[in-house]
Amino acid sequence: MSVLITNGRIVTASDDFVGDIYIEGEKITAIGKHLNVMADETIDATGQLIMPGGIDPHVHLDMPFMGTFSSDSYETGTRAALFGGTTTVIDFILQKQGHSLQAALDEWNGRATGNAVGDYSFHMAVTDFNDKTRPEIKTMVEQHGITSFKTFMAYKGALMIDDRQMTALMQEVRRHGGLVTVHATNGDMIDYLIARHREEGKLSPRYHYLSQPEVTEAEATGRFAAISHYTGCPGYVVHLTCEGALNAVRNATTRNQHVWVETCIQYLLLDASRYGEDFEGAKWVMSPPLREKKDQATLWAGINQGVVNVVATDHCPFRWEQKLLGKDDFSKIPNGHPAIEHRMELLYSEGVRKGRIGLNKYVELTSTNPAKIFGLFPRKGTLSPGSDADIILLDPNRQHTLTATTHHMNVDYSAYEGWQLTGKIQTVLLRGKVAIRDGECKIARGYGQFIRRGRHTGLS
Secondary structure (H helix, E strand, O other), rough: OOEEEEEEEEEEOOEEEEEEEEEOOOOEEEEEEEOOOOOOOOEEEOOOOOEEEEEEEOOOOOOOOOEEEEOOOOHHHHHHHOOOOEEEEEEEEEOOOOOOHHHHHHHHHHHHHOOOEEEEEEEEOHHHHHHHOOOHHHHHHHHHHOOOEEOOOOOOOOEOOOHHHHHHHHHHHOOOOEEEEEOOOOHHHHHHHHHHHHHHHOOOHHHHOHHHHHHHHHHHHHHHHHHHHHOOOOEEEEOOOHHHHHHHHHHHHHOOOOOOEEEEEHHEEEEOOHHHOHHHHHHOOOOOOOOOHHHHHHHHHHHHHHOEEEOOOOOOOOOOHHHHHHHHHHOOOOOOEOOOOHHHHHHHHHHHOOOOOHHHHHHHHHHHHHHHOOOOOOOOOOOOOOOOOOOEEEEEEEEEEEOOOOOOOOOOOOOOOOEEEEEEEEEEEEOOEEEEEEEEEEOOOOOOOOOOOOOOOOOO
């Protein structure tokens, strides 16, 4: 099967021109102007932007958490991602304490294999690093193509590791060319504040936010950066939200260190005013919580300074009945936010259209940088001969409204209900096959593939 896309504005992290793209099978084979080729299908992209499919390196599909599971499966979650222009996601496997990494991988493969509509890969979250776990790092990298390892500095007794384990893990991961990512918040301090608020009878969703002040993230981010510098292991901070944490990363540059930084679309666009005294604020209970408007300004500046490298989602949806598990106690509200479908359109409308970022930066943040940082490039994350034909066509002028009544995520509310956007994903190709067209999904469950990743090389 061959496809010719004609007359579109082709945008990558470095290029911007009007031209054509020719696809044979799953790969791009030619890019140019007025390509003289015969194709089984021709798509006229006049007036549309042609860009690489989005890569969301931070999602949680079918994840066990706080006594329930995130509500999007590999089928519903990757399909919703495709509707929003994201063709590849990287999910987090969670090792159970006392169990092996292989057992965790087997569990997640059981959920994902044969069920994904879009392509996917895995990070391995290490929650119990010991002498038995150590040799599994090499196995994950060399045999399974899992080259990034997640750590938590919070959630004691379930996911959190201490600094001793963090140091030892980083030393081992560095030996095998991997990358360590981190949920950087001070778990001990947060646990203390949660307990204090509960003792005082302060139980509304607002106290979720007040239990995780900026200092908890800033301190942990600085500590993680210091351990990364000492071990020489590349470090990546997930879902960074605030000025204090970003300044900790900026401080690390004074010792010639680079720490990769991801923020999420919600931290750029939403703020802590969503947390009122009523339970409606549970829709935005996530960790870290939404911050202040000054933090939004810091994150947009960090993007344009090159300090913030990736915009992801931390997509971890829960239906309203699941959120109600915490109706009498904020600490029992499942933490998570649905955004896998809206990241690309939100960032285009609120970022590019409003002059906060340029088109090339947009592609960097949503596709090329995550592909490079996580060992997917140049197979994914760019438009070039030999790359997978993961391509989106976006109408830059089409207006539409976000609402739970039309989105494809398996969640019965929207964190962006009623938002008016300009810029709409029209067509999506995944490995050369039309996946989304005219608001319909054209591929079935099981088309999505697990993607083995290479070792970390940075943005070179």
